[in-house]
Amino acid sequence: MKRSFIREILEHTNSNTISFAGGLPNESLFPYKELQTSAYEILNNPKVLQYSTSTGYKPLKEQIAKIYTENGFETKSENIMITSGSQQALDIICRYYTKESITIESPSYLGAMNLFKLNQMTTNAIELGSEGIDILNFEQSLAKSKLAYLIPDFQNPTGTTYSLEHREKIAKIFQKNKRILIEDSPYSELYFNTPPRSISSFLPKQSFHLGSFSKVLAPALRIGWIRADSSLLQPLIAYKEAMDLHTSSITQQMVSDYLRDEKMFQTHLHKLRKAYKEKMLYFSKILDAHLPKFSHKKPKGGMFIYGKIEGINSMELVQLAMKNGVVFVPGSEFGGADDEIRFNFTHSTFKEIEEGIKRIAKSLKDY
Amino acid sequence: MKRSFIREILEHTNSNTISFAGGLPNESLFPYKELQTSAYEILNNPKVLQYSTSTGYKPLKEQIAKIYTENGFETKSENIMITSGSQQALDIICRYYTKESITIESPSYLGAMNLFKLNQMTTNAIELGSEGIDILNFEQSLAKSKLAYLIPDFQNPTGTTYSLEHREKIAKIFQKNKRILIEDSPYSELYFNTPPRSISSFLPKQSFHLGSFSKVLAPALRIGWIRADSSLLQPLIAYKEAMDLHTSSITQQMVSDYLRDEKMFQTHLHKLRKAYKEKMLYFSKILDAHLPKFSHKKPKGGMFIYGKIEGINSMELVQLAMKNGVVFVPGSEFGGADDEIRFNFTHSTFKEIEEGIKRIAKSLKDY
Numbered sequence: 144m145k146r147s148f149i150r151e152i153l154e155h156t157n158s159n160t161i162s163f164a165g166g167l168p169n170e171s172l173f174p175y176k177e178l179q180t181s182a183y184e185i186l187n188n189p190k191v192l193q194y195s196t197s198t199g200y201k202p203l204k205e206q207i208a209k210i211y212t213e214n215g216f217e218t219k220s221e222n223i224m225i226t227s228g229s230q231q232a233l234d235i236i237c238r239y240y241t242k243e244s245i246t247i248e249s250p251s252y253l254g255a256m257n258l259f260k261l262n263q264m265t266t267n268a269i270e271l272g273s274e275g276i277d278i279l280n281f282e283q284s285l286a287k288s289k290l291a292y293l294i295p296d297f298q299n300p301t302g303t304t305y306s307l308e309h310r311e312k313i314a315k316i317f318q319k320n321k322r323i324l325i326e327d328s329p330y331s332e333l334y335f336n337t338p339p340r341s342i343s344s345f346l347p348k349q350s351f352h353l354g355s356f357s358k359v360l361a362p363a364l365r366i367g368w369i370r371a372d373s374s375l376l377q378p379l380i381a382y383k384e385a386m387d388l389h390t391s392s393i394t395q396q397m398v399s400d401y402l403r404d405e406k407m408f409q410t411h412l413h414k415l416r417k418a419y420k421e422k423m424l425y426f427s428k429i430l431d432a433h434l435p436k437f438s439h440k441k442p443k444g445g446m447f448i449y450g451k452i453e454g455i456n457s458m459e460l461v462q463l464a465m466k467n468g469v470v471f472v473p474g475s476e477f478g479g480a481d482d483e484i485r486f487n488f489t490h491s492t493f494k495e496i497e498e499g500i501k502r503i504a505k506s507l508k509d510y
Numbered sequence: 511m512k513r514s515f516i517r518e519i520l521e522h523t524n525s526n527t528i529s530f531a532g533g534l535p536n537e538s539l540f541p542y543k544e545l546q547t548s549a550y551e552i553l554n555n556p557k558v559l560q561y562s563t564s565t566g567y568k569p570l571k572e573q574i575a576k577i578y579t580e581n582g583f584e585t586k587s588e589n590i591m592i593t594s595g596s597q598q599a600l601d602i603i604c605r606y607y608t609k610e611s612i613t614i615e616s617p618s619y620l621g622a623m624n625l626f627k628l629n630q631m632t633t634n635a636i637e638l639g640s641e642g643i644d645i646l647n648f649e650q651s652l653a654k655s656k657l658a659y660l661i662p663d664f665q666n667p668t669g670t671t672y673s674l675e676h677r678e679k680i681a682k683i684f685q686k687n688k689r690i691l692i693e694d695s696p697y698s699e700l701y702f703n704t705p706p707r708s709i710s711s712f713l714p715k716q717s718f719h720l721g722s723f724s725k726v727l728a729p730a731l732r733i734g735w736i737r738a739d740s741s742l743l744q745p746l747i748a749y750k751e752a753m754d755l756h757t758s759s760i761t762q763q764m765v766s767d768y769l770r771d772e773k774m775f776q777t778h779l780h781k782l783r784k785a786y787k788e789k790m791l792y793f794s795k796i797l798d799a800h801l802p803k804f805s806h807k808k809p810k811g812g813m814f815i816y817g818k819i820e821g822i823n824s825m826e827l828v829q830l831a832m833k834n835g836v837v838f839v840p841g842s843e844f845g846g847a848d849d850e851i852r853f854n855f856t857h858s859t860f861k862e863i864e865e866g867i868k869r870i871a872k873s874l875k876d877y
Contacts, residue, residue, distance in 0.1 A: 387732065
């Protein structure tokens with residue numbers, strides 16, 4: 144099996160390399176003091192350290208269910224399974240549906256495509272337009288698939304957000320064909336202006352909605368979840384159990400303790416959205432100023448700016464850029480076109496953004 | 511896929527049930543104050559909360575490698591991969607060797623057997639004697655297998671410990687047949703008198719040695735590892751990455767911080783061994799006094815007493831026992847005989863042990 148370009152890069156770049164490659168949150172925005180307090184609080188009780196249940200820590204499941212319900216998507220704790228990041232959430236589902244056919248977006252998240260391969264699934268990739276996946280081709284593909292895997296909110300890698308109209312159309316196609324949606328939503332809370340409505344909320348009995356605290360609190364917690372109808376969730380428990388018994392109850396309880404102060408969490412999310420929006424606007428402005436050949440649209444949330452420099456091969460460009468101390472991910476890594484590029488705009492400082500783009504501009508001159 | 515009897519029980523017993531079922535460490539022995547301090551220390555740095563490398567936190571890998579080397583099994587940090595418990599360690603290996611044939615002990619660890627099934631492996635179970643797996647049958651089976659899965663130290667469920675002579679014989683069979691050993695060693699540090707020598711140390715290039723902090727520090731950390739030659743370990747990295755990106759770096763760094771005080775860890779292990787030995791001796795004594803029909807041998811370490819009540823069906827007995835407020839695991843759950851029983855002796859208090867065994871004696875009368 145091939146390793147992820149991004150994760151190989153994460154392991155090999157040095158401290159002078161400016162990285163727009165990984166989907167890394169900004170470290171300066173981690174609520175680490177609050178999580179430190181939560182860790183200290185929960186570790187006052189030795190019982191926290193014992194083996195726990197495979198589906199997850201019940202108070203945390205209740206808190207997540209409450210957030211869904213408050214957002215208009217009625218959910219109970221038995222609809223939630225805690226997983227070791229949403230990466231594992233997808234793996235659990237794929238293992239259950241091993242060898243099935245699945246419709247995906249093109250381009251799509253690399254880590255998901257690796258899991259489809261690992262679980263011997265047949266993927267059918269349908270082009271992603273500016274409003275969402277191409278409807279006609281999607282409908283034809285879904286009729287022949289068991290499932291579809293979509294990232295409707297600030298998609299990885301393209302940053303695309305499905306319009307509400309598009310979401311409704313997609314939901315109807317699922318209903319008509321009686322198929323199952325896997326909706327991957329790690330970025331849904333990172334909207335700049337308007338919260339997106341999940342497609343799953345139109346399809347409560349036909350969907351797996353995947354969530355994560357990696358982008359909104361901290362990746363190192365490794366806490367993600369699956370939201371699904373009990374009938375879909377129940378058969379997955381044995382898989383979760385076989386795979387790692389259960390997710391760390393230390394990090395689960397840390398998150399649960401943190402979430403008890405609902406206002407603190409909302410304030411944090413607000414701060415995050417504001418900071419990331421500023422970063423995105425700055426990144427876009429610097430691109431226009433120093434790398435005008437890179438054409439792109441501003442995303443409505445999330446962590447990525449996607450676009451292209453017509454006529455170049457971005458895999459060749461990144462080799463030059465690496466020598467000049469900057470990295471990004473070529474679109475071809477995600478199944479995109481050879482001249483496409485994905486930039487992460489959340490991780491770097493304003494200074495690094497300017498310097499990094501200048502280094503890419505220099506690399507483009509040498510190209 | 512079938513769920514584990516033990517984990518289903520964990521979820522359904524009430525607070526009045528005395529459980530000898532799960533392989534639970536004793537909560538009163540968790541070094542929770544020290545882990546609380548470690549958590550607080552490491553969370554002073556927001557960088558701890560960022561994404562991390564798939565093979566694990568390097569200082570922790572170095573510390574684990576050092577422990578191996580000090581125990582006479584030369585190991586470097588590149589021989590270690592950190593996993594989300596040793597359950598995941600085994601899953602990673604099984605996914606790589608999917609569909610291969612594997613020789614196992616009979617009876618064996620249920621969670622392992624589930625993984626062999628999940629990964630479509632063909633198992634060949636060879637009887638476990640008092641000194642270890644039956645040599646002649648093992649040799650014949652291994653010649654036809656790609657791998658073997660053994661638990662030589664205080665085996666789960668039987669408590670059996672392979673003699674040194676037996677280990678050497680087994681190692682020679684691996685060398686002769688050029689096969690790969692998966693040695694599962696979650697209990698190896700829980701010896702009562704003499705530390706066991708791993709079979710892997712005779713076979714450094716032909717073995718995966720699986721370790722865990724679940725039994726010696728705390729299960730909720732979900733920190734296990736694989737020790738293997740780099741050539742065996744390298745191809746597994748892409749699997750680990752696809753499965754959950756990486757194990758929580760919060761719990762990894764907690765353990766690493768804890769281990770920095772080597773003397774504290776050794777003192778803790780010493781205390782644990784002493785306490786568990788006392789528990790085992792007491793459990794055995796109470797069995798002899800109140801349940802004399804249960805024949806068993808005292809284990810040399812670990813967490814389990816295994817034996818039988820000749821002529822009974824222990825699956826039927828546990829149904830009665832459950833009504834009387836006590837549970838254990840029937841040997842048949844592990845592939846053992848119908849009259850066999852596994853008792854966990856580490857989790858309960860002395861009082862619970864006496865009361866629990868009395869309740870089983872009562873159930874046996876009603877049987």
